[in-house]
Amino acid sequence: MPELPEVETMARELAPRVVGRTITAFHTDWPRAIRHPDPGDFAAGVAGREVLDVARRAKWLVLSLTDDAAMIIQVKMTGQLFVVSPETGGDRHVHHVFALSDGMELRIRDTRKFGRLGLYRRNEAGRVLGADEAVELFAGHGPEPLDPSFTLAAFRKRLRARRGRLKPLLLDQSFVAGIGNIYADEALWLARLHPLRRADSLTPAAERRLYRAIRSVLIEAIERRGSSIDDYTSLDGDGQMQHHLRVYGRIGRPCHRCRRPIRRIVLGARGTHFCSWCQRLPASQRGLATATLLRSPRTGARRD
DNA sequence: ACGCCTACCTGCTTGC
DNA sequence: TGCAAGCAGGTAGGCG
Structure with a gap:
C-alpha cells in the first residue's frame, strides 16, 4: 500500500x-x-x-x-x-x-x-x-508533512478549520498530502487519539502530539524503507517498517502501551486499527461513535 | 465542508 | 471440493 x-x-x-x-x-x-x-x-x-x-x-x-x-x-x-x-x-x-x-x-x-x-x-x-496548463497539477493537494513549512502553527490552523473526524481527515489529501490508511492509524495511536475524534475538539497538547506523531511515523517509515505488506516492494527490495507497526494489521494482539487487544472497526470503508483503552473518545463524542458504527453496512451487488 | 457512494482492478480469504 | 461473494484501499467524481 x-x-x-x-x-x-x-x-x-x-x-x-x-x-x-x-x-x-x-x-x-x-x-x-x-x-x-x-x-x-x-x-x-x-x-x-x-x-x-x-x-x-x-x-x-x-x-x-x-x-x-x-x-x-x-x-x-x-x-x-x-x-x-x-x-x-x-x-x-x-x-x-x-x-x-x-x-x-x-x-x-x-x-x-x-x-x-x-x-x-x-x-x-x-x-x-495540469492538463489545461492553467492550474498546477498538485494545486488540490495539501502541504507536505515533512516540509519545513509544515509547522505546528500551520497544522493547528488547518485542524481548527475542520469539523470532521480525525481518521477520514488524515486520509484527505487536501488536508495533508501523503498519509494513507496505515500511517493514519499509526499516527493516531502514537498521539493517543481516537479515530472518530472531532478535529476541532483537540486540546493544544493533543494537537501537538498529533503533529509530532504524523512526522515521526513518516520519518521512521522512510528510514525503514516503507512497509512491505501485500504488493509493496521497492527497487532495492522489501522495506522493514511492517515489523514495527503498532496497530495496523495487529487485530487482537496486545497494545504496546497497555497490553490490551488492538481493535479494528470500519470507518469510511477503511479498516481502522486502534487501542480502545489508549485512544479514548471524550464522553461528549461517544454518541457520534455509536451512531457511526451501527450504521448498516453497504449492500448491493459488486458484480454485474 | 462533510459524509457517503461508486468505479476502477485482481488475488486472496471466507462461507456455504 | 468448488464456486462465488467479500475484502483489501488510493484516487476521482458524483450526490445530497
Whole structure:
C-alpha cells in the first residue's frame, strides 16, 4: 500500500538508475492507465527525452525530463518499479516498459492496474502544470508533512478549520498530502487519539502530539524503507517498517502501551486499527461513535 | 465542508 | 471440493 514513505523510497532508489539516461522507447499493454495526453502522444512525448531528476509529491512520482516535461507515475495500490536488463523475465502483470539509453528497462508492474501515468509540463518555477496548463497539477493537494513549512502553527490552523473526524481527515489529501490508511492509524495511536475524534475538539497538547506523531511515523517509515505488506516492494527490495507497526494489521494482539487487544472497526470503508483503552473518545463524542458504527453496512451487488 | 457512494482492478480469504 | 461473494484501499467524481 504505497503511501508517502513507500513512494519516497521508490523515488530515492529509482533516481540513481534512471537520472542521466534517455528514454528511447515506451510500450504499454494497458493504455487505459495513461491519463494525459493520449497513449500515442505519451509514447512520442517521452521518447528521446532524458531523465533529469526523480522526486515525490504526495504519493506521486515526478520525473523531470528535458524540454520542461514532467512525467508522473502514480503507483497507487499495487504498482512496482523495476530497472532490469531486457533479458530479465517478466510476467503478465508488467504493463508498462520504458527502454533506456544505457540498455536497461524501467518496468512498471501493477497487478490491479490502478496505477496511472501522465506527461505534463513544468513552468519556470519547476511546478508541474495540469492538463489545461492553467492550474498546477498538485494545486488540490495539501502541504507536505515533512516540509519545513509544515509547522505546528500551520497544522493547528488547518485542524481548527475542520469539523470532521480525525481518521477520514488524515486520509484527505487536501488536508495533508501523503498519509494513507496505515500511517493514519499509526499516527493516531502514537498521539493517543481516537479515530472518530472531532478535529476541532483537540486540546493544544493533543494537537501537538498529533503533529509530532504524523512526522515521526513518516520519518521512521522512510528510514525503514516503507512497509512491505501485500504488493509493496521497492527497487532495492522489501522495506522493514511492517515489523514495527503498532496497530495496523495487529487485530487482537496486545497494545504496546497497555497490553490490551488492538481493535479494528470500519470507518469510511477503511479498516481502522486502534487501542480502545489508549485512544479514548471524550464522553461528549461517544454518541457520534455509536451512531457511526451501527450504521448498516453497504449492500448491493459488486458484480454485474 | 462533510459524509457517503461508486468505479476502477485482481488475488486472496471466507462461507456455504 | 468448488464456486462465488467479500475484502483489501488510493484516487476521482458524483450526490445530497
